[in-house]
Amino acid sequence: MISSAYWDRAFAEAEAASARGEVPVGAVVVGPEGQILAAAGNRTEEWADASAHAELIALRAAAEALGSPRLTGCDLYVTLEPCPMCAGAISHFRLRRVYFAAYDPKGGAVEHGARLFDQPTCLHRPEVYGGFREREAAEMLRRFFALRR
Amino acid sequence: MISSAYWDRAFAEAEAASARGEVPVGAVVVGPEGQILAAAGNRTEEWADASAHAELIALRAAAEALGSPRLTGCDLYVTLEPCPMCAGAISHFRLRRVYFAAYDPKGGAVEHGARLFDQPTCLHRPEVYGGFREREAAEMLRRFFALRR
Numbered sequence: 365m366i367s368s369a370y371w372d373r374a375f376a377e378a379e380a381a382s383a384r385g386e387v388p389v390g391a392v393v394v395g396p397e398g399q400i401l402a403a404a405g406n407r408t409e410e411w412a413d414a415s416a417h418a419e420l421i422a423l424r425a426a427a428e429a430l431g432s433p434r435l436t437g438c439d440l441y442v443t444l445e446p447c448p449m450c451a452g453a454i455s456h457f458r459l460r461r462v463y464f465a466a467y468d469p470k471g472g473a474v475e476h477g478a479r480l481f482d483q484p485t486c487l488h489r490p491e492v493y494g495g496f497r498e499r500e501a502a503e504m505l506r507r508f509f510a511l512r513r
Numbered sequence: 514m515i516s517s518a519y520w521d522r523a524f525a526e527a528e529a530a531s532a533r534g535e536v537p538v539g540a541v542v543v544g545p546e547g548q549i550l551a552a553a554g555n556r557t558e559e560w561a562d563a564s565a566h567a568e569l570i571a572l573r574a575a576a577e578a579l580g581s582p583r584l585t586g587c588d589l590y591v592t593l594e595p596c597p598m599c600a601g602a603i604s605h606f607r608l609r610r611v612y613f614a615a616y617d618p619k620g621g622a623v624e625h626g627a628r629l630f631d632q633p634t635c636l637h638r639p640e641v642y643g644g645f646r647e648r649e650a651a652e653m654l655r656r657f658f659a660l661r662r
Contacts, residue, residue: 413573414582414605424562433563448629449601452622456563456598470634473601477634478627480597485619485626 367463370394370441371497373403374465377418378443378504381405388504389444391418393426393459396437401426418442419450423457434458443501445472445494451480454490461491465501516612519543519590520646522552523614526567527592527653530554537657538593540567542575542608545586550575567591568599572606583607592650594621594643600629603639610640614650 370392377390386406393402402425407416419442427433439461445468446454454462464474473480474492481489519541526539535555542551551574556565568591576582588610594617595603603611613623622629623641630638 408582408605412580412582413576414607415569415573415602416582420564424564427562431561433557433561433565435563447601447605448622448627449598449605452596452598452601453564456557456596458563471636473597473627477632478597478622478629480627483626487620 367441370400370463371465373400374441374443375497375500375504377403377405378501381407381418382504382508385409388508389418389442391422391440391442393422393435394439394441395426395430401429401435401438415449417447417450419446420453423450423453423459427457436460439463440490443497444468444505445474445476447471448473448478448480451478455480455486455488458488459490461493463493463496465495465497466505467494467498516590519549519612520614522549523590523592524646524649524653526552526554527650530556530567531653531657534558537653538567538591540571540589540591542571542584543588543590544575544579550578550584550587564598566596566599568595569602572599572602572608576606585609588612589639592646593617593654594623594625596620597622597627597629600627604629604635604637607637608639610642612642612645614644614646615654616643616647 374390378388382388402422404421435457443465451473523539527537531537551571553570584606592614600622
């Protein structure tokens with residue numbers, strides 16, 4: 365499977381989140397053989413759970429699918445730069461690579477803010493690639509917030 | 514209820530985690546009226562979930578108990594300085610105060626490492642108090658790791 369299929373799925377999860385009234389963020393965890401292990405969108409409102417970000421839900425589901433707390437050789441595709449909570453979880457789950465779409469100067473903790481993976485105390489640093497389909501992801505978020513203000 | 518009862522519960526959760534073969538960390542969420550809303554210990558091995566830290570489990574359970582993703586006016590008691598993932602979750606859940614026991618220079622993200630709550634991009638900063646029953650908490654962790662090395 366080529367990566368555009370992962371992105372299509374991540375964006376579809378984000379659009380589905382938006383339709384539920386959730387901030388449109390979608391995430392996909394891909395296993396070492398290229399199979400999609402888990403995909404999720406934000407559920408913070410629906411689940412009344414402030415930790416129910418797309419990334420954390422997908423990471424936990426992928427670990428459940430593999431029966432292991434370590435996602436060695438797995439990659440994450442997410443439509444927004446991860447926040448500190450999700451970046452911390454990415455380290456704990458030992459992801460191999462993180463691909464994200466829109467940069468998040470206010471809430472991101474990978475290329476902005478705490479830059480968690482660059483901290484000397486960071487125990488596991490994945491490879492990180494940002495800016496994929498960035499305009500599309502940023503536009504999706506702008507549309508969502510424009511409707512609510 | 515006085516705070517020593519919260520600490521007793523947090524330490525009991527940590528000791529129970531240790532007995533399950535988990536890193537001994539325990540956490541308690543206390544509601545605005547002083548009632549214990551949730552208490553938990555680490556479950557990362559048992560649940561095969563690298564995000565199953567005591568704090569995150571307790572925060573989610575407290576939100577479920579209240580039916581709200583925001584734990585306004587609630588406090589967290591935890592036997593170890595929170596990591597970046599849990600510190601990020603503490604902000605998302607809008608905790609009022611965080612009390613922790615042992616400092617964690619290697620894995621902590623409150624007084625060490627990323628110092629998440631001191632980042633200019635941090636959206637919600639709780640009051641933080643560290644060092645309660647510090648020696649007891651540090652000794653519990655040392656004992657656990659000494660047995661495994």
